[in-house]
Amino acid sequence: MSPAAVALPAPPVTASPPTPPPAAHPATRLRLRDPYTLVANAVFLGFHVATAVMLAITGASWQGAGLALGAYLLGMFGITAGYHRYFSHRSYKTSRAFQLVLALLGTLTLQKGVLWWASHHRRHHRESDGPDDIHSPKQHGLFWAHVGWIMAREYMATDTAKIQDFARYPELRWLDRHYVLPYVGLCALVLGTLGFHALVWACFVSVVCLWHCTFTINSLAHVWGSRTYATRDTSRNNALLALLTLGEGWHNNHHYFAASARQGFRWWQVDVSYAVLCVLERLGVVWDVQRPTPEVVAGRLGRTDYRLPGGREADAAA
Numbered sequence: 430m431s432p433a434a435v436a437l438p439a440p441p442v443t444a445s446p447p448t449p450p451p452a453a454h455p456a457t458r459l460r461l462r463d464p465y466t467l468v469a470n471a472v473f474l475g476f477h478v479a480t481a482v483m484l485a486i487t488g489a490s491w492q493g494a495g496l497a498l499g500a501y502l503l504g505m506f507g508i509t510a511g512y513h514r515y516f517s518h519r520s521y522k523t524s525r526a527f528q529l530v531l532a533l534l535g536t537l538t539l540q541k542g543v544l545w546w547a548s549h550h551r552r553h554h555r556e557s558d559g560p561d562d563i564h565s566p567k568q569h570g571l572f573w574a575h576v577g578w579i580m581a582r583e584y585m586a587t588d589t590a591k592i593q594d595f596a597r598y599p600e601l602r603w604l605d606r607h608y609v610l611p612y613v614g615l616c617a618l619v620l621g622t623l624g625f626h627a628l629v630w631a632c633f634v635s636v637v638c639l640w641h642c643t644f645t646i647n648s649l650a651h652v653w654g655s656r657t658y659a660t661r662d663t664s665r666n667n668a669l670l671a672l673l674t675l676g677e678g679w680h681n682n683h684h685y686f687a688a689s690a691r692q693g694f695r696w697w698q699v700d701v702s703y704a705v706l707c708v709l710e711r712l713g714v715v716w717d718v719q720r721p722t723p724e725v726v727a728g729r730l731g732r733t734d735y736r737l738p739g740g741r742e743a744d745a746a747a
């Protein structure tokens with residue numbers, strides 16, 4: 430026992446626990462004098478420049494475009510059905526093995542780790558366009574909501590407290606920490622088997638498209654489109670964004686009833702991710718798929734959100 434420990438008085442048993450500090454106010458601009466922020470932003474911008482330069486060198490082809498489209502669809506499904514509807518909202522259940530497949534697909538889009546993504550998204554729903562929403566276009570402008578917040582040092586770490594239900598899986602914690610490695614492995618595989626042209630289209634063009642189409646849900650889907658439900662936020666339904674993101678554009682529906690795996694509530698609201706989930710449900714790969722009840726679709730829910738997942742008491746994937 431150290432002398433310092435001996436000298437410290439024991440706390441009174443009747444003392445109340447210390448009051449937790451108030452939630453940190455969101456950052457609203459990049460601290461570019463911070464070397465870490467500067468390097469991260471340079472890498473992010475450099476990826477765009479490198480993609481443009483390599484594209485100019487290798488040129489276009491139908492095969493390249495087809496590869497990029499295939500990679501885009503797989504990656505977007507990993508983001509929408511995996512990172513978003515499963516890991517952030519637990520809107521259906523699946524096995525531990527398929528949970529890992531979903532995490533891996535999302536990871537290959539270089540949108541950081543699965544625990545990072547889902548934990549920050551849960552905060553977005555809790556604060557929805559309020560002062561503490563980390564990417565609200567209403568609060569901080571369209572650019573910040575689209576891409577600025579991602580490059581802020583304040584949000585580069587995983588908010589583990591909000592994702593404890595999935596952070597208990599060691600394979601997910603590993604993927605979250607080493608999210609770049611699967612992508613590097615894929616690049617090596619594509620380069621070694623299909624060559625440089627395929628690498629540029631499948632691993633660079635697709636990733637840039639995946640980034641910005643996903644980001645539109647944080648930016649444009651809160652300012653452009655119609656509002657069916659009077660949620661407390663500014664979320665919108667937008668058919669074009671829904672097509673680009675395999676169903677995520679029905680964002681007003683989603684903010685109204687985020688527990689649902691189906692985001693296109695009406696038959697004409699195309700939701701490709703949900704359609705694929707229905708097939709996977711038939712195959713027994715996923716189950717307990719949450720859907721909006723007629724009461725929800727009619728707007729008679731009487732509340733504007735639902736209880737977010739993430740507590741220790743929440744049950745986990747089987």
Ligand SMILES: [Zn+2]
Pocket residue numbers: 513517518550554683687
């Ligand atoms: Zn969500």
Ligand SMILES: [Zn+2]
Pocket residue numbers: 553646647651664680684
């Ligand atoms: Zn939103």
